[in-house]
Amino acid sequence: xxxxxxxxxxxxxxxxxxxxxxxxxxxxxxxxxxxxxxxxxxxxxxxxxxxxxxxxxxxxxxxxxxxxxxxxxxxxxxxxxxxxxxxxxxxxxxxxxxxxxxxxxxxxxxxxxx
Amino acid sequence: xxxxxxxxxxxxxxxxxxxxxxxxxxxxxxxxxxxxxxxxxxxxxxxxxxxxxxxxxxxxxxxxxxxxxxxxxxxxxxxxxxxxxxxxxxxxxxxxxxxxxxxxxxxxxxxxxxxx
Numbered sequence: 237x238x239x240x241x242x243x244x245x246x247x248x249x250x251x252x253x254x255x256x257x258x259x260x261x262x263x264x265x266x267x268x269x270x271x272x273x274x275x276x277x278x279x280x281x282x283x284x285x286x287x288x289x290x291x292x293x294x295x296x297x298x299x300x301x302x303x304x305x306x307x308x309x310x311x312x313x314x315x316x317x318x319x320x321x322x323x324x325x326x327x328x329x330x331x332x333x334x335x336x337x338x339x340x341x342x343x344x345x346x347x348x349x350x
Numbered sequence: 351x352x353x354x355x356x357x358x359x360x361x362x363x364x365x366x367x368x369x370x371x372x373x374x375x376x377x378x379x380x381x382x383x384x385x386x387x388x389x390x391x392x393x394x395x396x397x398x399x400x401x402x403x404x405x406x407x408x409x410x411x412x413x414x415x416x417x418x419x420x421x422x423x424x425x426x427x428x429x430x431x432x433x434x435x436x437x438x439x440x441x442x443x444x445x446x447x448x449x450x451x452x453x454x455x456x457x458x459x460x461x462x463x464x465x466x
Contacts, residue, residue, distance in 0.1 A: 239394070240394070267452060269452070269453065269454075271454075276458075276459070277458055277459070278354075278356075278441050278443075278456030278457050278458050278459050279395075279441070279454070279456050280456070281453040281454065281455070284452055284453055291450065292450075292452075292453065294453075327395070331452070338385070338397040338400060339397075339452075339454065341387075341394045341395040341396070342394055343392075343393065343394045344394070
């Protein structure tokens, strides 16, 4: 296993279009997180899954955003009707169930809305 | 809500010298974890060092050490013998230790430049 994988690495879309990002966590990790990072800022928490259950959502996750983890493995983050303010790096991270261990991050998907 | 503040947007240090990055946080909880993450350009974020709040002893990982002052809510990172590969954005992060609370709260980051 090579770590957390995110696809695509870069996405340019026109305002109003829908986009979907994928995250494949480390295989034995049952916890999965999405964060958003804008230029020059630290990552901000969006949502968290334990297996397939979405246990926490940030108020940053407006109704245009939806995240799923249908089989408790990979996850998708969809943004509908994209706005220029959605331009950011979207980071995925995963961690094991047992113990309070570190979260391992993917390289992120950089979204540019034009 | 917990907050994390990094007051140094940018720092620079000569190669082989020592640099300290500052971090303060605000919380009403007594049990939590603090982290320093490193984000090199165009690469993923990796954990540098972790501190459990219930431990009085400061964490150390090779050239990286922290100064954890719980009462002052301060958590600084010291990098000794700086190397060119240390150049990156450094983020301080907080996580509650309460059951179910898994999200990280990050500071704004400090960009560290290493001068050869």
